[in-house]
Amino acid sequence: MFLAVLTRSESNEVSPDAALVNRLLQRDASAFEDLYDRHSRIVYTLVLRILQQASTAEEVVQDVFLHLWRNAAQYDGSRGPFLPWLLTLARNRALDQLRLKSERQRRREEQADELPHVVAIPDFEGSLDEKRRAKRVRELVILLNPKQKRAIELAYFEGLSHSEIANALQEPLGTVKGWIRNGLLRLKEGLQATS
Amino acid sequence: MNNAGQFRDPFRELIEAYALGSLDSEQRVTVAEHLAAGCAECTKALEEARLLVSQLSYLAPEAAPLDTLRGRLLETVRAEAAAAKSNASAICKSAIPLWMWGAVAAVLFFALYNAYEAHSLRETIHETREALTAQMELQQESARRLAWAQREALILTDPRSMKIAMSADAKGMPELQATWHHSMGIVVRGRSFRCRPEIARCSCG
Numbered sequence: 001m002f003l004a005v006l007t008r009s010e011s012n013e014v015s016p017d018a019a020l021v022n023r024l025l026q027r028d029a030s031a032f033e034d035l036y037d038r039h040s041r042i043v044y045t046l047v048l049r050i051l052q053q054a055s056t057a058e059e060v061v062q063d064v065f066l067h068l069w070r071n072a073a074q075y076d077g078s079r080g081p082f083l084p085w086l087l088t089l090a091r092n093r094a095l096d097q098l099r100l101k102s103e104r105q106r107r108r109e110e111q112a113d114e115l116p117h118v119v120a121i122p123d124f125e126g127s128l129d130e131k132r133r134a135k136r137v138r139e140l141v142i143l144l145n146p147k148q149k150r151a152i153e154l155a156y157f158e159g160l161s162h163s164e165i166a167n168a169l170q171e172p173l174g175t176v177k178g179w180i181r182n183g184l185l186r187l188k189e190g191l192q193a194t195s
Numbered sequence: 196m197n198n199a200g201q202f203r204d205p206f207r208e209l210i211e212a213y214a215l216g217s218l219d220s221e222q223r224v225t226v227a228e229h230l231a232a233g234c235a236e237c238t239k240a241l242e243e244a245r246l247l248v249s250q251l252s253y254l255a256p257e258a259a260p261l262d263t264l265r266g267r268l269l270e271t272v273r274a275e276a277a278a279a280k281s282n283a284s285a286i287c288k289s290a291i292p293l294w295m296w297g298a299v300a301a302v303l304f305f306a307l308y309n310a311y312e313a314h315s316l317r318e319t320i321h322e323t324r325e326a327l328t329a330q331m332e333l334q335q336e337s338a339r340r341l342a343w344a345q346r347e348a349l350i351l352t353d354p355r356s357m358k359i360a361m362s363a364d365a366k367g368m369p370e371l372q373a374t375w376h377h378s379m380g381i382v383v384r385g386r387s388f389r390c391r392p393e394i395a396r397c398s399c400g
Contacts, residue, residue, distance in 0.1 A: 044258055
């Protein structure tokens with residue numbers, strides 16, 4: 001399962017996501033509904049983690065899905081699965097929003113008021129795989145050195161560069177670079193071994 | 196852990212950090228230029244690194260958006276889908292059916308083609324008529340000249356014809372000789388014309 005996530009499929013079989021994206025190109029609203037139900041939760045989870053503010057996160061998620069609806073042709077199925085592409089799009093939008101509005105400053109002031117929505121939603125196709133994948137990723141990251149985990153989180157969720165992370169953690173730049181690279185490689189090996 | 200070949204390429208070591216977006220700007224630009232130059236190995240590594248990096252999303256505390264967001268989005272999407280279908284059908288279903296536009300175009304084409312053909316035919320007929328008229332005029336002129344020549348020959352050769360010499364009285368006047376036939380007329384020929392020698396012909400019926 002995880003190997004399939006981390007390596008490109010060699011088969012010519014069209015994935016359910018790719019089939020839905022093809023239907024988006026025909027302006028099929030029901031395909032959009034299916035894609036939203038399949039992936040809105042993880043997209044929202046990611047965006048909310050980055051922005052730490054529910055209302056702004058919802059705006060970004062809305063923006064991401066409308067972008068998908070209006071520009072579905074931008075997704076090239078030959079270059080990899082759909083979900084990582086969608087998550088990359090969502091992360092970039094969220095980090096842009098974070099930088100644009102200086103959310104980091106505001107977040108500190110508003111953190112006490114804003115709690116993430118944790119809403120039980122019905123399981124849909126693939127959610128079990130997604131839950132297992134999430135569990136495995138967390139298990140693997142817990143094995144990392146806490147500062148190494150923090151460095152990766154600062155890079156991924158806050159969009160910080162190596163230098164900024166080194167400053168934030170008060171660690172040498174080379175150490176931070178090594179942590180991030182080794183941490184990602186260990187995560188990759190762990191996911192591949194799980195398959 | 197990995198094959199040693201991967202670590203010989205300095206760019207390859209940066210690909211994961213590039214996918215993560217954590218490279219400092221100078222290194223980011225360098226890697227981007229390297230990828231733009233078409234390094235196949237790094238491009239493939241980048242695709243895999245992006246998949247790997249996207250897995251970090253699962254580190255975030257699980258959350259779900261409110262149903263109101265779903266409702267808003269679906270409302271917008273359905274409206275846009277309906278508008279797109281409406282636009283598409285408006286293009287296909289105009290007030291006049293497509294086949295009728297085709298028929299009108301075909302009729303116009305044949306009318307224009309026939310007009311052109313008729314014009315070409317008229318021009319051909321006109322040119323043929325002019326050529327025929329010219330040919331007939333030429334034929335008439337030839338017949339006329341032939342008749343003159345035949346009559347002249349008869350006047351000059353008939354033993355009943357009388358020759359009349361007309362001497363010039365003054366210098367510069369041509370010498371003329373007439374051959375007269377009582378029924379066919381007279382042929383007058385001259386010499387010593389200032390201009391080139393010619394024979395003046397006339398006949399009386």
